[in-house]
Amino acid sequence: MAEQHHNTTHSGNHPAPTHSGGMTPPDTESLRLLVGVAELGSIGAAAAELHISQPAASKRLSRLERQLGLPLLQRTRQGCTLTPAGTMVCDWARQVLAHIDGLMSGVRALRAQQKSTLRVAASMTIAEYLVPRWLARLRTALPDVHLELDVTNSAAVAEAVRHDNADIGFIETPQPPDGVSVRYVTRDHMIVVAPPGHPWTRLRRPLTPTELAATPLIVREHGSGTRETLHRALTDTGTEPVTPLLELRSTTAVRNSVVAGAGPAALSVLAVATDLAEHRLVEIPVADLDLRRPLHAVWRAGLRLTGSAAALLAIATRTD
Known part of the structure; x- marks a missing residue:
């Protein structure tokens, strides 16, 4: 088909630049x-x-x-x-x-x-004692996946998945937060620990919830699943904990403070098992206080996990 033709020996038919100092770049x-x-x-x-x-x-x-x-x-x-x-x-x-x-x-x-990057957010105890094993298994199964781990408290983990800043998160709060999809992973058990020589270590009976609530403890910050679990367990017995002795932002900092003799705390048995075995800490029995807590995986509400996120969830929920 013949092209439409006319000579384009244009002279003054082209406009000046569209704005001072330049012209609009062509697409x-x-x-x-x-x-x-x-x-x-x-x-x-x-x-x-x-x-x-x-x-x-x-x-x-x-x-x-x-x-x-x-x-x-x-x-x-x-x-x-x-x-x-x-x-x-x-x-x-x-x-x-x-x-x-x-x-x-x-x-x-x-x-x-980015599609091969898995962004994981996990609360302190889970991040320090469980997630490393899970990620090692995931790395074996999917060696090309780039892993990013944000270690924070449970409240911040929930916010991260709500706002799509993490593909999957793991939390320790006894009550799962609203606005996220939730899957039970496993159960954790918290215990009260004190340094050797603390007066509680000489008791011949279990501590009462009232005595525990009346004692300033070393605790995690607000938003921590560890702190929320302790507070909920005490309030369920009708007691209200007093102002903490120390408020710290990591499980390791709380554990180190107890080992150093600063005071007692309630921590996951995962965090203190070695210290108990090596007699750096002493478990203090507490009567009628349930410090068990479920650990959950969370992700953005309405989203179906696929790929590496789904693989990590499957690893985390395995019983072995």
Whole structure:
């Protein structure tokens, strides 16, 4: 089909730059179309290459000429050739498009890497004593997955999954939070511990919940599952804990403070098992106080776990 033809020896028909100091940059598809005309010899062939109609391609190229204020194409019955200005613009366009193609290739690579990244958030006790084993198993099963672990308290874990800052989280609060999907993982047991020589270690009977609640303890910060479990257990017995002796932001800091003789605390047995075996800490029995707590996996509400997140959940819920 013959091309529509007219000479484009434009003179004063092109507008001045659209704003002071420069002009609006052309869009990449128009530049690709210009390069296509140069390589294929006609607007129709270039349009077909880019899967657009010939009339749309002609309008786009005319708009590009007006935008740049330069005649770019010489249209004839035999096809199109580039004007001297069009040849120069086409050479620059090839360079621009090469950089853009490199940019998009890099972006695609980054997006692919993000898809193979698993963002995990876990509360302190779980992160320190359970998650390392789970992630080691996941690494064996999926060696190409990049793992990111955010260690924080249970409240912050729930917020991370709600706002899509973590793909999956693990919490220790006795009551699962609202607004997230929840799956039971396992059960943990907290105990009261004191340093050797503490008066409680000489008791010949279990401590009462009232005595425990009346004693300033070393505790975790608000939002911690460890602290919430203790508080809920005491209030369930009708007692209200007094102001803490120390408030610390990690399980390790609480454990170290108790070992150093600062005072007693309630901690997961996972965190103090070695200290009990090596007599750095003493377990203090407490009568009628249930310090067991479920550990849960949480993720964004309404989302179905797939890929590495689903694999990690399967590992965490295994009983072995």
